[in-house]
Amino acid sequence: MRLITAHRILITVGIAFFLFYAAVQLWHSRGVGGGAALAQSIGALVVAVGLVIYYRTLRRWDRP
Numbered sequence: 001m002r003l004i005t006a007h008r009i010l011i012t013v014g015i016a017f018f019l020f021y022a023a024v025q026l027w028h029s030r031g032v033g034g035g036a037a038l039a040q041s042i043g044a045l046v047v048a049v050g051l052v053i054y055y056r057t058l059r060r061w062d063r064p
Helices: 003-029 035-062
Strands: none
Touching: 003 035
């Protein structure tokens, strides 16, 4: 396995984690968590979108 492949796998796992974390915090914001959980959910979504943008830039590493 090449290093870029392992890097892509880790970035994908990071995206999945932050999407899951955002969903959990959004669910908590409806209950006891309130505004703090909602802010964490929005922050996690921003990080997930940032990782998606970064992931898309990794295409140029495949070019010889």
